[in-house]
Amino acid sequence: MGSSSSMPEEVQELADKTGFTLEQIEHLHRRFKQISGDQPTIRNLRQGPCGLADEINFEDFLTIMSYFRPIEMNMDEEQLDHFRNEKLKFLFHMYDSDNDGKITLQEYRKVVEELLSRNPHLDESARSIADGAMMEAASICVGQMEPDQVYEGITFEHFLKMWQGIDIDTKMHVRFLNMDTMAHCH
Template identity: 70%
Template sequence: TSEQIEHLHRRFKQLSRDQLTIRKENFDSIPDLEFNPIRGKIVHAFFDKRNLRQESDGLADEINFEDFLTIMSYFRPIEMNMDEEQLDRFRKEKLKFLFHMYDSDHDGKITLEEYRNVVEELLSGNPHLEKESARSIADGAMMEAASICVGQ
């Protein structure tokens, strides 16, 4: 809605300190991200050209308000008045966005190592869990997913 866009524009201006673009370091001032274990991946996703619907690969140095809106659209909730086609497209866009967050080497695949890194990052805030345990959890989940994919 226009109110949501106005709210996002105010947030953009606050983050950019009234500049026309935002850089990665502007995200350092967001308290809600400070203790998020995947903070780096979230910030990275804002600058990933694949998420900005650009043809080239890699990271943008800065984003403008239109880019900011594009990224924020991935976070919006499902609307009740969406038809099946809109709902399908919406879900695919969200999945693609998430996939890009975890495909850190941009090769179109999420490797076991990339998956391990994500699990380790997510569990890093747990002081009772050692890195090796996190790796074991990641390996077990990947093995389970692999067995489902091959139909065992």
């Protein structure tokens, strides 16, 4: 994480930027070193032109992980809305691989196929699962989108409407960040 003389200041900056505690940052740094094989970066192992970076450093890793941290009990409603909105923006951008502000059926299929490709029993079904999920998304947006618009892609505003009433905090939450349960993870 840098030279030892600048580490406390550097760690404090990361804490301010990501919302993690100093203890959580230290734990995540140990995990990063394990994943990277004690190297300063982790290679992006996605094949093809996908992926925004060939390598990510610890700060990038920490920033990504910050989207999965649990909500803080002392957040007011405005802070909660902002926090949830940031999680949903991150999730939206995972699907919107060409960064055009829309999730197309092809982009959605690709993500679902990548997620299911490791399971040989679901590999054949991945396309139909993605198609069904996209049609369900379209049905949620009925009245807000014309049928032709669904095929052009779902915008972030439509994506937000799809997630209304769903507890994003429990869907995008990493429990290992709770320092009390970390002893069970080793």
